[in-house]
Amino acid sequence: MSDKLRITRAAQLETLAVFRDFIDAACQRRGIDSATCYDLKLAMDEACTNVITHGYAGMNPGSLILDLEFAPQQVVVTITDFGHPFEPYEPDAPDARAGLEDRDTGGFGLFFIYKTMDHVDYQTTEEGNRLILTKKLNWTVPA
Amino acid sequence: MFQRLRLRQQPLKVAPDPEELSVGQLIGDYALPISIRGINGLPADAKRRIYRALIPASLLTRANINPITWNGLDGNPQVILAAEVDKGVVNLAIKDAPDASDVFFNVELADNAFNGIDLNLLLLNDPASPRFRTDYDDEGKPTYFGTVRRNLAEDERAMRAGLAPGQIRAGLSASQLFFQQLDTFLSFLSHHAVTLEPLTYASAWVFERRGFAYMRGHKLMDDIQREFQPGGKLHAALDGSTPFRQPDQWRTVRGRAWAIQDGILSALDTRWNDVRMVKQVGRHAGVNTFPDAIY
Numbered sequence: 001m002s003d004k005l006r007i008t009r010a011a012q013l014e015t016l017a018v019f020r021d022f023i024d025a026a027c028q029r030r031g032i033d034s035a036t037c038y039d040l041k042l043a044m045d046e047a048c049t050n051v052i053t054h055g056y057a058g059m060n061p062g063s064l065i066l067d068l069e070f071a072p073q074q075v076v077v078t079i080t081d082f083g084h085p086f087e088p089y090e091p092d093a094p095d096a097r098a099g100l101e102d103r104d105t106g107g108f109g110l111f112f113i114y115k116t117m118d119h120v121d122y123q124t125t126e127e128g129n130r131l132i133l134t135k136k137l138n139w140t141v142p143a
Numbered sequence: 144m145f146q147r148l149r150l151r152q153q154p155l156k157v158a159p160d161p162e163e164l165s166v167g168q169l170i171g172d173y174a175l176p177i178s179i180r181g182i183n184g185l186p187a188d189a190k191r192r193i194y195r196a197l198i199p200a201s202l203l204t205r206a207n208i209n210p211i212t213w214n215g216l217d218g219n220p221q222v223i224l225a226a227e228v229d230k231g232v233v234n235l236a237i238k239d240a241p242d243a244s245d246v247f248f249n250v251e252l253a254d255n256a257f258n259g260i261d262l263n264l265l266l267l268n269d270p271a272s273p274r275f276r277t278d279y280d281d282e283g284k285p286t287y288f289g290t291v292r293r294n295l296a297e298d299e300r301a302m303r304a305g306l307a308p309g310q311i312r313a314g315l316s317a318s319q320l321f322f323q324q325l326d327t328f329l330s331f332l333s334h335h336a337v338t339l340e341p342l343t344y345a346s347a348w349v350f351e352r353r354g355f356a357y358m359r360g361h362k363l364m365d366d367i368q369r370e371f372q373p374g375g376k377l378h379a380a381l382d383g384s385t386p387f388r389q390p391d392q393w394r395t396v397r398g399r400a401w402a403i404q405d406g407i408l409s410a411l412d413t414r415w416n417d418v419r420m421v422k423q424v425g426r427h428a429g430v431n432t433f434p435d436a437i438y
Contacts, residue, residue, distance in 0.1 A: 008429045010361035063356035082358035126259040127335045127423045
């Protein structure tokens with residue numbers, strides 16, 4: 001059996017800090033390096049912001065479920081919501097050098113997720129919408 | 144935030160919608176969900192055999208009802224199954240005696256537009272407990288669990304006796320047993336979730352404990368929790384103006400539920416509406432919007 005953790009909160013922006021702390025604490029307890037932990041938090045933050053802003057738009061927000069599954073070689077972050085489904089797809093890199101007036105609004109969220117995670121999967125089922133983010137762990141064996 | 148999103152405009156079809164279930168479907172892809180409508184199209188004995196799995200056997204035996212035949216000790220039927228052909232709804236009701244006027248267990252499941260299953264109704268009443276006429280107003284019109292009209296005198300008596308809004312008798316303390324059974328039943332049908340709309344704040348709280356999350360209304364539950372704390376708008380609205388708004392009611396689930404039934408959410412410019420919950424089969428969402436609650 002792998003090591004699983006779950007937290008559920010309302011889909012609102014205040015929840016992001018709670019989820020970040022949850023990931024922080026889980027990573028620290030398992031000795032996961034700070035760079036990996038940062039990537040997990042960044043990807044979670046971007047994905048959850050999207051659900052909160054778009055997925056639950058126009059309705060009293062429902063739940064946002066964050067599952068963490070730790071295995072020896074990887075961490076799997078699953079974000080489940082019950083709002084409007086959307087399909088994330090790998091975007092072109094946004095042009096960060098473009099002048100502010102020439103840039104599209106946003107555009108960095110999915111890019112960050114795909115850059116920081118090793119695998120991104122999305123499922124819409126009767127159980128809700130699930131974004132599954134996999135991050136491989138690069139353990140360094142002490143000399 | 145994301146730059147581009149592709150929102151789905153149509154619900155994802157997860158299964159065909161058969162007119163009736165065929166043996167071919169049963170021995171075919173076991174992962175394809177079976178609809179209530181599909182089961183209802185089966186011969187009477189076959190659908191009864193299937194729906195038997197929806198009732199915890201111990202609920203029947205404790206009322207001296209044979210869990211196979213559904214008959215009482217005198218041989219008379221005490222379980223009523225309504226599962227009409229061409230309808231995607233099934234209703235199962237149990238009486239503790241053949242001539243009882245009330246049922247003590249009533250469950251209704253229905254197919255929904257997303258090829259999932261809705262739990263439309265769940266009643267679990269202790270038939271030995273006192274009966275309150277909260278289901279009819281003083282003109283004899285049904286209150287529909289207090290959602291359409293109210294019988295204020297009976298509501299007050301029920302509240303003082305420890306009932307929650309919408310109840311006519313004390314609960315049977317069997318919701319955990321039922322939801323375990325429902326999980327098994329839904330697995331058998333290859334469904335992964337069940338959805339419902341809680342009638343009251345108290346029932347939403349119970350469903351949280353049984354593993355449900357919110358499709359809509361989680362923030363509302365958080366708002367209710369926050370505003371019932373001392374200094375909050377709902378706490379201030381417990382002003383003793385009606386029997387259902389007494390100052391101490393913020394401390395308990397039932398107290399809050401009666402105040403909400405009495406319309407106290409107008410203090411937040413909202414009302415109890417549009418709350419929808421979902422339970423993933425075999426999983427507990429871990430929602431707890433009223434930590435350390437007293438029921």
